[in-house]
Amino acid sequence: MALLEINALSKVYPNGTQALRSVSFTVERGEFLAVIGLSGSGKSTLLRCINRLIEPTSGSIVFDGADVTHIKGDALRRYRQQIGMIFQQFNLIGRYSVLQNVLMGALGSVTTLDSILGRYRPELHTMALRNLEIVGIADKAHVRADSLSGGQQQRVAIARALMQEPKLLLADEPVASLDPATSHGVMRYLGYINRQLGCTIICNLHFLSLVREYASRVIALKYGQIVFEGSPAEITDDWFRHIYGDEAVEVEIR
């Protein structure tokens, strides 16, 4: 059984923009799936539909054998706990410490009152520190999150997602606001989580060189439709022009 099945998913925004047009694909356990496509092709919309931050207009989402397209309330929150997400803008809470930010990944399993009073179970503290070690910044646990560099903040965001012990990790252009060297640093941690911790990853990416290096499979979106599906090696120059348009030139990121 596949981990995730997307069937004929469509999204029309209230203003009439059709961001996704009948998108279907499956994600097997352990995959590192890259989603590529021009700006505005619907990549972010797709990821946000998967964990239901955005309500899809039609189609269905089946996760781990269960239809989650229309679940609500507690069921939706339990579903989201199984899926970590990281963002281009990191979205840490800058005024809180790194450790507190990581602990926020466990909010789903802590009562509202306990979380507001900062009472997290001891094993969550241990787990948070271990996750900070995985991404290599345990020494920064007690500094304010907004005092870190971009690459460090993204690693904190990864540690926060790991608190959910996610079956699936969604990454929306995780390195788009980082410099090339830092980008590789962050991507390597994602690769580690994928292979060593067995976490399935769906990652929106802009640079094909990163796709070729880290992804096991690729889908390409264009105007909200899937126009390519295959392994990174299969993206020839012809495919590249088809996905990105005739004027596009590939840039390398090393």
Next chain:
Amino acid sequence: MRKRLSQLFLDWLACTYGVVLLHRIVWLEVISARPLPFAWAGSGSATILTTVPDWVLYAIVGAVGASIAGFTGASLVALLRGELAPNSWQRRIALHVGSLLLSLTFVTGWIVTKISLTDMFSSERLRAAGRIFSSLLTPEFSILPQAIAAIIETVYLAFMATALALPASFVLSFLAARNLMREHQWTRLLYTLLRIVTNFTRSIEPLVWAVIFTVWVKVGPFPGMLALMVHTISSLVKQYSEQIEDIDPGPMEAIASTGARPLQVVWFGVVPQIVIPFLSFTIYRWDINVRMATIIGLVGGGGIGTMLNQYQMLAQWHEVGLIVLVIALVVWVMDYVSARIREALL
């Protein structure tokens, strides 16, 4: 179509307004020089058409004007919407109509406010001015202890109004923020209701609230505090909720995606982004409330304003001078302190 209709309607309002002013002010007041009291009411043009009341006539003439504007395109509304070509004759005519309306409004304002330079600068009036200024400038310091006690009452009154309004405003502001409330039908309804109520209560001046509360709980600082509190809640809810609507939605998304509950999403995704602006607004409100508290005292809301009112009734201008001095000092200090605190927060 809707746009055309609204243009016609607004043109009609403007034309009718012009006609009313032309007839009631220019014709009756200025040209025929009817004496005041002012001729807004009553039927002044009985000579023109005895059977039709004036206002119906105005409306009809206004409608004719609006139709002409609609047909020719020389419409004031179109001008304001920026729809008229730069050098067209329609634009020139609309400009003329617009400036005519403006000057009519100015003339009317002059007459209605009874502006009179002789009332201000005749030798008798100037002597009166000299009297009050010299009294105010030689304040009576013997009442300083009472004045200080009264201004302390005012400052605390303003503080209590702000402090008691704070928790209520804080909670309500989340319910009045569109970005948090738009998801579900019921929350959207609550949002709309809350917006209507706060807009309404805010449009009622604290002075009016003070009058209401002095009847309710008797004269004194308590009704003054209640009046300020009500006004503060509705103002802070507006400022707070606009701040909430302005936040970066990213952290909210991030917290929601962990499977957190709605209250946790608000507490971790929203609150950290707004505490500093909220504090800054609140301190500024306290500052504003100190000024307002002095005004509210004039209608019986306690503190220095009530004291000022008493001495002013007795025409004891030296004492009034001292009170004004004390108020000015405290307002200036509050202004300075609150500005400094807010600077330090940013």
